[in-house]
Amino acid sequence: MFSLRHVACPALLVMLSGIYTTYAAAQPVKAPALGKIADQQTRHIATYYPGRMAGSPAELIAADYIQQTLSKMGYQSRLHAFDARYLYSSQDGHQNMHSVHATSVIADRQGEVRQQIVVMANFDTYLPQSDSDSNHNLGGLTLQGVDDNASGVGVMLELAQRMSEIPTHYSLRFVALSAQEAGEQGAKDYVDNLGAEEKKHTLLVINLSSLIVGERLYFNSGVNTSAAVSKLSRDKALSIARRLGITATSSPTGVSCCEGLKTLDSAHIPLLLVTASDWQVGNNDGQQQRAISEHFPTGSSRHQGQIDNLQYLDRYLPGRIASREKDSVRILLPLLKELANPQDKN
Template identity: 65%
Template structure:
């Protein structure tokens, strides 16, 4: 159970967060080097909002923090609550539905036209869904979720901060999803609430997930994304990466849309960004890196002892900063180009 003392500590951190994260509110203050905002946000979210499981107090406090960040940047941002559930399996094999109320964050800024580009990342951490999960310390209150997925949220926040002063032709929407770790319910809820017109007006969804642990960055298009859109997005991202000497690949397969399959099923154009290694194991991307003493399972997913700041800083020194920098260096110019400068700018 979420302790009252932990909640007080988190709320205190939240009240102080405006001091450490307000570096770019004034236009006269130059932004830090590319990637610095993202890495600071990754560390902040992982430190002060561990165990942000869908429906938990930590998730709600984290959602409120993200909502505040977007509002400070001048976006119209709101919390979006929704009811969902997941199956919990006991050691005896008995299955019970667990009902939860999850909260996503939706921020938007209108462009000159209603057509929009969506930047998305889930911020919730893994909820133990069986006694076996609990016995193996998967998920739970201590999981910082640095890789999965403070990393994607941190990059999203930097992109939002860098885009906030740039008038664009197309509208922008930044979406921090919850309940991704309970059967991708957050993406389902988001799609189900979109009108037919909103779907039609969505030019692209850029989704970011697990950017730190994996061997290299992958830029993958959705299975239902057209060749024309893929050329303007995935191929362009790879071109930018290679021009900067950033190792990046593409893997078109059935695992391009894990966690956001509802968006692909709705035929929304997708660019999914992650770090893994599709050449290993079953070529499904689940094994993020070679099995070593530091990474006995070849990944850090859901594991509190590995997906933490302390462990990743020790096992992969400098990786958080480097991946933040590399990802922003690719996605910021791509997003800026795709959103197009406003005609009056």
């Protein structure tokens, strides 16, 4: 049977190859759909760096991956090591202080002025702090931490990627904190290492945490965040969500705020806290992420390795990871663009 494969000479193959190469080069590179980068990064971090507890080998390798990823985007990215301590309670009633050497990641890009907007997410997974934690399989080496908090890091990295291509008036900083699951020590270390001028130049910190399992997205301001900043950040985010048809709200007034970032709030650093939860189910602290069900018997996935993993969430919340990451990016990207390049720069 006649076949081009049998008669094609090397010259013809070279010619055809050249035509294809020219055609391919002429095609514009299509940017990934919104949320795609966040979904991929979330899955990558959860799959390849489970058990990334502060001070663990997995944490250090994950920090290096995040640092290199941000560096390739063009940011001035660095690892920041620090010592953290936490109280461990034994089954026999004894309590001892344990020390870990944790590593956060900080990446900067200068804008037209020194004032900066910070996007932050912790990447460490829960570090068991008692024999009871270990006996109940909370935290540990197998915890993928998809929801808490590969999801936040994934969105942070997509925002960093897309903002890397846009000149900005204000400077940008992206921070991946460690030791947050050991008593918010990453946030404390971050604040302790900010000079007075740097604190003054921090216009807003957007913190991303646990974006998948909760019933709906919540946007909250810090207790000490001014009404003017809340209007430009929280209220604007909710306005964008309504325009896009995305279900999002703020937690009821008068409830506790700033879990994990109380140190920043106490330092009067303006905050926009983004998470997914369910304040409608009767709990008053936002810790119950969804109604109690067969597959979520406590209404939460936090710290539970048998639930907070890709296989489980893909099975019992099919499509949720991709859709929630997409919704988060669809709201936060236009918000960040507007905040970083305000129309009135005076």
